[in-house]
Amino acid sequence: MVTEAEMTEAGIKARAREVLDIPAATEVEWIPFAGRGSDRAYFRLRWGSGDSAILVRYGQDRKENGYHAAIGWFLEEIGIPVPRILHHDPARGLILQEDLGDEDLYTLRNEPWEVRGPLYRKTLEVVAVLHSWPEEEFLRDPVPLMEGFSPDLYRWERDYFREHFVLGLCGVALPPAEEDALERELAALALRLTRHRRCLVHRDLQSQNVMIREGGPVLIDYQGMRFGSRFYDLGSLLCDPYVSFTRPERQELIDFCRGPGEGPEEFRKAFWEASAQRLMQALGAYGFLARERGLGRYLAHVPPGLANLRLAADRARSLPLLERLCGRCAAALGEKGEAPEGVPPGGEGS
Incomplete structure (x- = not known):
């Protein structure tokens, strides 16, 4: 004892x-x-x-x-x-x-793409090993994991987003009819995500959780690993509010992820839809941490996070109500004067 x-x-x-x-x-x-x-x-x-x-x-x-x-x-x-x-x-x-030092993808966020690009590609190669690990092989010698992504977990994430970000931080209350329509749109999104191929996912694959040692990536904070869609991890990394990408940089990495035989349009839609889901979770977390835990530094990530969510909803071409809600949230934050300046509109650097 x-x-x-x-x-x-x-x-x-x-x-x-x-x-x-x-x-x-x-x-x-x-x-x-x-x-x-x-x-x-x-x-x-x-x-x-x-x-x-x-x-x-x-x-x-x-x-x-x-x-x-x-x-x-x-x-x-x-x-x-x-x-x-x-x-x-x-x-x-x-x-x-082991102590890996202090260098990660986040600390390198202002380095030129000639430095960052290869590190992101190496990270995606590492994560591809995780995403391709056979589930039947894992089940032979199981490791304790959190419950996998499901309609219930996706519902929890969108409720977290609406409670702590939309209403809590932005002060936006939707009329019942609009709330019901949005719920139908997001529930349909969750259903589509559950139809993706199941694989092991990191669950929090953002720049601060990818350390750099001797020129290669090392993953940390992986305790939330579970089964889900690989596109959730890809969205976590490539739509990370902590860093910015130009449109060509992000597209280069999206194309790098797409395997042979995967149609570009289907892949694009899956990526942007999963990115929208992930960003709802992230913005909900920023609202919760800022309001409930008094960690105001997370407010700095709200503008790029919201811009990225708006971008993902637009690029998905299936989330018009979520995209409209992002606009209302951005306007509300601007009126309240609570949101510090972020990246340019659209979530991508120039």
Whole structure:
């Protein structure tokens, strides 16, 4: 049984020293990372002449936190680059893992496309391995996962979007008839997404979750992995509100993802529809984190996120009511003066 003393900072440091075999006389620097909107806290431990590791301390309330280590070992086994897990202590909610440094796709967001483009293509190649892993092979030696994408989960995401972003942040309340029509449109979208080929998906494949080590991508924050549509991951990465793409850059990557035998029009529609679903979830999260958790920095991602959602709804050619709602939200935020400036209209850089 874990005692209260063992869960103090001193107790956790003592446990880390024991696992990492750090002598008692060696000073350990304990460096907290800025919060990332979850119940996981991250620390960099430094000691000796340049040795380091990352300590993750997670809450027990969210089931997916306890899956992190098992999923990490599975991904490493199938050749997906992830941080090496040094130790997992589920009773204490602690993980010690390899320190990958500070460079990720987000920190490189202002680099020229000659630098960023190859890294995104390498990331898409890595994710393609995950997306192509046979489900029957996975089921032979299953790893604990969250429940897969389903009409219920897609409904939860769009309700989250309407509650915390549309109404909560933007203050837009739709008349009942418009609300019902929008629900029919989004429920039909969810049904189409559930018809995509099922595969393993990262679920939060955005630029801050792709570290760069020795010129190659390494995936982190994969504890929400589950079965779903690969297009959800592609939309997460290529319509990421944290970074911007020119239209040719994004199109280059979309074309890079399309496999032989996949029709361009069908692929395009699946990509933009899944991107719209993902962006609803992201905007709902920004509204929740800003309003309920007091993390106002997430408001900076609202304008590009909303612009990207509007773009996805337009390009999908099947979501006119969602596209119209985006316009109303943008106008409402402008009137309230709460939205900082974002990317140019349309969600793509010039």
